[in-house]
Amino acid sequence: MGIDLGTANTLVYVSGKGIVLQEPSVVALDRETKAALTVGEDAKKMLGRTPGNVETFRPLRDGVIADFDTAELMIKHFLERVHEGRIGLIAPRIVIGIPSGVTGVERRAVMEAAAQAGARDVYLIEEPVAAAIGAGLPVAEPTGNMIIDIGGGTTEVAVLSLQGTVISESVRIAGDELTDSIIMYMKKVHNLTVGERTAEEIKIQIGSAYPTMNIDEGSMEVRGLHLLSGLPRTVSIKAPEIRESMLEPLSMIIEAVKRTLERTPPELAADIIDRGIMLAGGGALLKGLDTLIAHETGIVCHVAADPLSCVVLGTGQVLENFKQLERVVSPRRR
Ligand SMILES: Nc1ncnc2c1ncn2[C@@H]1O[C@H](COP(=O)(O)OP(=O)(O)OP(=O)(O)O)[C@@H](O)[C@H]1O
Ligand SMILES: [Mg+2]
Numbered sequence: 001m002g003i004d005l006g007t008a009n010t011l012v013y014v015s016g017k018g019i020v021l022q023e024p025s026v027v028a029l030d031r032e033t034k035a036a037l038t039v040g041e042d043a044k045k046m047l048g049r050t051p052g053n054v055e056t057f058r059p060l061r062d063g064v065i066a067d068f069d070t071a072e073l074m075i076k077h078f079l080e081r082v083h084e085g086r087i088g089l090i091a092p093r094i095v096i097g098i099p100s101g102v103t104g105v106e107r108r109a110v111m112e113a114a115a116q117a118g119a120r121d122v123y124l125i126e127e128p129v130a131a132a133i134g135a136g137l138p139v140a141e142p143t144g145n146m147i148i149d150i151g152g153g154t155t156e157v158a159v160l161s162l163q164g165t166v167i168s169e170s171v172r173i174a175g176d177e178l179t180d181s182i183i184m185y186m187k188k189v190h191n192l193t194v195g196e197r198t199a200e201e202i203k204i205q206i207g208s209a210y211p212t213m214n215i216d217e218g219s220m221e222v223r224g225l226h227l228l229s230g231l232p233r234t235v236s237i238k239a240p241e242i243r244e245s246m247l248e249p250l251s252m253i254i255e256a257v258k259r260t261l262e263r264t265p266p267e268l269a270a271d272i273i274d275r276g277i278m279l280a281g282g283g284a285l286l287k288g289l290d291t292l293i294a295h296e297t298g299i300v301c302h303v304a305a306d307p308l309s310c311v312v313l314g315t316g317q318v319l320e321n322f323k324q325l326e327r328v329v330s331p332r333r334r
Contacts, residue, residue: 001082001119002315003096004130005075005110007060008152008175008282010040011309012082013316019309020082027057027074034069039077048195062172063099063127063154064106065113076117094119095315095329097127099154101170107330123318123329127151128158128168130314131280133325135304139163140324144268145275148257148293149311150283152176155253157260159268163327167263171256175283177249179203185245186224190235194224203286206239209250210288210295250289254296261297276300280310 002013005025012021023040030037031053038046047056059071094114098107107124114122132139132147139145139160149156152175158168182199186192194202206218217239226233257277264272277299279290285308290301304310318325 001079001092001094002312002319003075003094003114004127004312004315005060005071005096005098006151006311007058007063007154009308010074010078011312012078013312013319014082015316015319018316019312021078022309022312023078025058025060025074027059027070027077029055029057029070031055036073036077039074044197047197061153063151063170064102065109068109068113071109072113072116075113079117079119092119093121093123093319095123095125095318097130097311097315098124099170100126100128100156100158100165100168101154125315125318125329126158126165126168127154127311128156129160129163129165129328130312130318131156131304131310132158132160132278132314133317133328134310134312134314135278135280137278139328143275144264144271146260146264146272146277146299148277148279148281148284150174150253150279150281150286150289152282155256155281155283157256159260159264159272161268161271163325166265166268167260169256169260171252173249173252173256174281175203175286178207178246178283178286181246181249182207182242185241186222186235186237187227189241190222190237191227192222192224192233192235193227194222198222198224202237202242203246206237207242207246208239208287209243209246210291211240211243212288250292253283254293257293257297261299273299276302278302278304280304280307282308 004011024044026043028037028043057070059067065071131149137145155174156170159166179199219238294301
């Protein structure tokens with residue numbers, strides 16, 4: 001089984017079956033008993049909408065486990081769903097993607113949570129490596145490949161060659177920060193308080209990183225709470241202002257890409273110029289992000305066929321070809 005335990009979404013791949021689960025990494029708990037009421041999509045719908053006795057949690061922050069108990073509960077729940085309640089009998093081999101920049105403590109937290117949830121052999125794989133494999137890059141060849149994985153919590157930039165990471169950089173600025181920027185912008189400029197879900201919808205519907213040729217890039221009606229009157233209100237917003245609002249986190253992502261390119265050994269840099277840069281992760285779906293990165297670096301950018309699934313597909317390929325790809329997983333196993 002392969003797992004992409006993401007800040008925003010958790011995906012599970014089962015050997016021979018493919019992707020069997022894709023759910024938001026959100027848990028709704030009963031505030032008193034701490035029992036899980038619901039997990040995944042249904043819990044995400046509750047974000048910002050809970051009555052006093054229900055609490056919604058996102059157990060991961062910045063790509064790592066922020067709330068251990070809830071994370072364990074969530075993993076257990078998803079694994080049970082995958083195995084339809086027979087988890088104790090199966091105790092599978094699990095390959096889990098983790099951000100390249102995590103500390104030893106954070107690694108152990110992931111392994112521990114998976115083990116507690118019933119996994120027998122836990123292997124860790126660096127997310128950029130998994131993303132590159134999942135995006136179809138020839139990671140085993142002696143060629144430089146650059147992958148940028150922009151998730152909810154982390155952006156990972158890596159140059160890979162011969163099944164290994166040559167250099168990488170992980171910054172804790174990604175899709176969540178883009179959403180946060182929109183929340184702050186709506187408050188500051190439109191005096192409107194909007195929730196995380198609404199801000200994410202704005203980003204997905206009319207957000208962009210680079211202007212298009214279209215004169216009219218679109219607008220959107222946004223509902224929220226007006227700060228001055230304290231009453232609900234609808235405000236109309238336009239695409240360019242939302243792009244402006246995301247400038248700061250976007251430039252931090254660009255800086256990370258440039259820093260990585262500057263540190264790339266010349267032969268590999270030449271390969272990257274030839275082959276282009278691959279974008280993965282949900283953040284890669286932001287309109288115009290490929291154009292922005294291409295513009296800033298002078299290198300062609302490709303968006304992976306299914307950016308949200310790259311990491312889990314990579315863990316799946318490692319499972320299916322364990323002998324050939326064993327070198328890419330961490331030798332530390334339980
Ligand atoms: N169409 C879209 N346009 C812009 N952003 C999007 C789009 N679809 C999803 N996203 C963003 O992608 C992010 C989630 O991506 P993904 O599922 O790859 O993250 P993750 O793997 O859970 O996080 P991480 O790897 O940081 O732990 C969210 O911030 C979400 O808002
Ligand atoms: Mg991810």
